[in-house]
Amino acid sequence: MSRSSTGAEAGRAAGRPRRRTAVRTAGFGAATAVSAVTAFTLGLGVLGGGTALAGTGAPAAGPVVTRAGLDPALVEGRGANVGFAEQEAEHAATDGTVIGPGRDAYTLPAEASGRSAVTLKPGQYVEFTLPGAANAINVRYSIPDAPAGGGITSPLNVTVDGGHRTTMTLTSQYAWLYNLYPFSNDPTADVSHPDWWVTECGCVPQDTTPTPVFAKPFRPNHFYDEQRLLLGRTYRAGQKVRLTVPAGAATTTVDLLDSQLVAPPKIDLGAANVLAFGADPTGRRDSADAVDRAVAFARRAHLKVYIPPGTYQVNRHIIVDDVTIEGAGSWYTIIKGHQVDLVTPAPGGTAQPEGPGGGSVHTGVGFYGKDASVGGSSNVHLSGFAIEGDVRERIDTDQVNGIGGALSDSTVEGLYIQHTKVGMWFDGPMRNLRISGNTIVDQIADGINFHTGVTDSTVSGNFLRNTGDDALAMWSEKAEDARDTFDHNTVQTPVLANGIAVYGGTDNTVSDNLIADPIREGSALQVGSRFGAQPFTGHLWITGNTTVRAGTYELNWNIGLGAIWFYALERNIDADIQVTGDDFLDSTYNAIMLVSDFPVKDLYSITDVHFKDIRVDGTGTSVLSARTAGGATFQNVEARNVGAVGINNCGSFHFTPAGSEFTVTDLGGNDGGGTTGPWLAPWELPNTITCDDRPAVVPPPAPSAW
Incomplete structure (x- = not known):
């Protein structure tokens, strides 16, 4: 949740008291910065995994459409009825590296849909087969931060069946946060709240006042962003959308591709059109005042406002x-x-x-x-x-x-x-x-x-x-x-x-x-x-x-x-x-x-x-x-x-x-x-004590039909 102040909550080890700490109100803390420097500098996470379809155990064959990384039959009737088909990169054809599956905090697999993605170096690609007619795509991706924070931009080439190349300009300007709540854009910053209990400290805080040394960047997170692209024409099912990282570009991790057939633009000739009030559809001039004028007129005239x-x-x-x-x-x-x-x-x-x-x-x-x-x-x-x-x-x-x-x-x-x-x-x-x-x-x-x-x-x-x-x-x-x-x-x-x-x-x-x-x-x-x-x-x-x-x-x-x-x-x-x-x-x-x-x-x-x-x-x-x-x-x-x-x-x-x-x-x-x-x-039953403070974890098999 968003908050107007950080407040205070207690950090504790379950079953044993720990020192009260000013933990942020939006949640709690974090784990060790696993592979933090590698994730920061290279945009890579935990390597491994394969291309089996989550929820089935079957290898990918043809276009694989999933919902939440699962066979859609396993989640039928749940969630939103969206207009796009979601395809995970780890099920697509690629000469890149499948990362994950992995769930450790502060790694690229953990933040990926289905906990896996594909990392591409310059010259490498991931290729999706369209499951239906489409004239638009959306790519969820991650590229590295700038060394001092603030993000970079990097190109990604998009081709369909080897032609009609378009270049998307990806950015990490809206990704890569660090440190403790409410977070920082600076990967070189010291721990923002050294008095808070954090698990990276191996000390006993109720007995000592330590000054632990933390790896930098500290707790990198929020790695991914996404970008939409209208393809300019409609492509049929079975055609292949290839995403290629060009020479000289940044290492790019692709999580998934959404494809859809977007309907033609809606037109309303009877509404108050913002263009008539001075709005600029090129985006070069600020249109806020023009929208205000259209709203005021529409209220007086009992019309809708239309933004073409x-x-x-x-x-x-x-x-x-x-x-x-x-x-x-x-x-x-x-x-x-x-x-x-x-x-x-x-x-x-x-x-x-x-x-x-x-x-x-x-x-x-x-x-x-x-x-x-x-x-x-x-x-x-x-x-x-x-x-x-x-x-x-x-x-x-x-x-x-x-x-x-x-x-x-x-x-x-x-x-x-x-x-x-x-x-x-x-x-x-x-x-x-x-x-x-x-x-x-x-x-x-x-x-x-x-x-x-x-x-x-x-x-x-x-x-x-x-x-x-x-x-x-x-x-x-x-x-x-x-x-x-x-x-x-x-x-x-x-x-x-x-x-x-x-x-x-x-x-x-x-x-x-x-x-x-x-x-x-x-x-x-x-x-x-x-x-x-x-x-x-x-x-x-x-x-x-x-x-x-x-x-x-x-x-x-x-x-x-x-x-x-x-x-x-x-x-x-x-x-x-x-x-x-x-x-x-x-x-x-x-x-x-x-x-x-x-x-x-x-x-x-x-x-x-x-x-x-x-x-x-x-x-x-x-x-x-x-x-x-x-x-x-x-x-x-x-x-x-x-x-x-x-x-x-x-x-x-x-x-x-x-x-x-x-x-x-x-x-x-x-x-x-x-x-x-x-x-x-x-x-x-009814209240036998079976307390194991931190039981061993046995990773379960992928879900299947009940």
């Missing part, structure tokens, strides 16, 4: 209220802006009607509703254009988001948002917002955040990749988010924190989403009493979701997280929480975790959580890790390929003769297991 094909330079917020703005399509209408320094920081509030607020030191391109303190905006409808920002560092007070403010009774549909701080950040109170069919990629922080009193609203059918914090979040910081739904969204490779997180609120739903490859300091799904959130009340339904390769190593705690994890930090979690019909596939550690922070383990508990009709296919350790007081019920939870004892029950670490403080209730139908036997064995 072109690139429009907009370097500040466009304030919207009671207006419809539509583009020709997100591939054709590009609203692109520079990040602009403010002479003085903006005043308090989070999105003042006249522009950025909350202490912002920059402004940039974005469409903002009025601040909730002045009533917010309503009846706003945005569709069919791209917002491309210029955010290269994380400053949590900055209002440099793609969409912001308060928007009630409104819709946001069919946008492409890239390189802003947060794709969409809403500060309530506000109600009845519908967000659907958008693509949000390459964010410094969150994808979409419902912050403070967002009610009766829906986020559905959206695709989010490479967010720098929670991809989707409900954050009830000052007022409850209530009756909101996150449904049928796809989240891939959130670099930091969680795929979907719910912090407090009442009667909310998270349903039929697909979350893949969370990378560090979080996992696929989180339910957390933290960040000053209001309590959970009423119910929370988590239904029909699929997680893939989730469960990261929590590097301040030095333990693995669950694919879904419940975290009691600031209060009890005791609402009616139903986790029903979810699939947890290839979990790196455990599938389910319930945990309270060690300093508050005797204050807060997690109760009234119910798991039903769950499938667990592959865990590195247990099905359930309980590290808190409380309890949960389990019914029809099927598990296979479980790497350790089914339940790792530590309770609140008092290890009393009466057993654990966490109670497991078996409601029947729980079967399957792994090498140690049934995952839910009679001897584990």
Whole structure:
């Protein structure tokens, strides 16, 4: 999550107290900088792997289309219905080097979709066979940073069947962050918070005050970016798109290629056309004032605003209220802006009607509703254009988001948002917002955040990749988010924190989403009493979701997280929480975790959580890790390929003769297991202590049909 201040949280080793440390509020810490210097200088990660199709074990043959790096049949009905075909580079023809699979933090494989990619040196290629007709592609890639930070550019040649060559100019200007939260662009910087506990220090901080020496660059991350390209004509299925790194270019890692058939641009002759108000479709002149004039006229005349094909330079917020703005399509209408320094920081509030607020030191391109303190905006409808920002560092007070403010009774549909701080950040109170069919990629922080009193609203059918914090979040910081739904969204490779997180609120739903490859300091799904959130009340339904390769190593705690994890930090979690019909596939550690922070383990508990009709296919350790007081019920939870004892029950670490403080209730139908036997064995019930602080990890086989 994006934050206005770093705050403080506790770093600890699970099961043993550690010194309180000022850990950033957006997550936790990190692991050792594995191959950090190599990754920084060469753009390489862990080598190895092959070209087997994840989820099938079969070698690639012809075009291989996957969803979240899996056979689409394994995730059918989950996630967004996108208009493109996603093909992983490791399944394509190449004379480059397949890197991965690997999940160690701070390496290129770990941040790749499916945890593998292809690294190309100058002269090498990767070639994709089109699975269907296409006139547009999108390439997800990584190139090295500049030695002193700030990024470089490098060419990549694109040919189809050996002809029609186009050269893309790749950049790492929006990638490569370093150090501790809120991160740095300087790879040579010393540790930014030497007083924080970090696992790279091999000392005992409660007994000493060390000054450890850390490898530089320290904790490199956020390696990937992506770039779209219209091919100029339609190619048929079976034709081959080859990406070649030319001589003299930088070593380039290609993660995947998306291909699609983009519809012709939309035309609206009856709308207020921004060109008539002086907008410049070449992008050479700033068009913000022209868009404002078109919006003002359209409101008076009760018309829509139309932005035709072109690139429009907009370097500040466009304030919207009671207006419809539509583009020709997100591939054709590009609203692109520079990040602009403010002479003085903006005043308090989070999105003042006249522009950025909350202490912002920059402004940039974005469409903002009025601040909730002045009533917010309503009846706003945005569709069919791209917002491309210029955010290269994380400053949590900055209002440099793609969409912001308060928007009630409104819709946001069919946008492409890239390189802003947060794709969409809403500060309530506000109600009845519908967000659907958008693509949000390459964010410094969150994808979409419902912050403070967002009610009766829906986020559905959206695709989010490479967010720098929670991809989707409900954050009830000052007022409850209530009756909101996150449904049928796809989240891939959130670099930091969680795929979907719910912090407090009442009667909310998270349903039929697909979350893949969370990378560090979080996992696929989180339910957390933290960040000053209001309590959970009423119910929370988590239904029909699929997680893939989730469960990261929590590097301040030095333990693995669950694919879904419940975290009691600031209060009890005791609402009616139903986790029903979810699939947890290839979990790196455990599938389910319930945990309270060690300093508050005797204050807060997690109760009234119910798991039903769950499938667990592959865990590195247990099905359930309980590290808190409380309890949960389990019914029809099927598990296979479980790497350790089914339940790792530590309770609140008092290890009393009466057993654990966490109670497991078996409601029947729980079967399957792994090498140690049934995952839910009679001897584990109801509260047998089975605590293994850091169990050995047994990598599971790839998921397969149930």
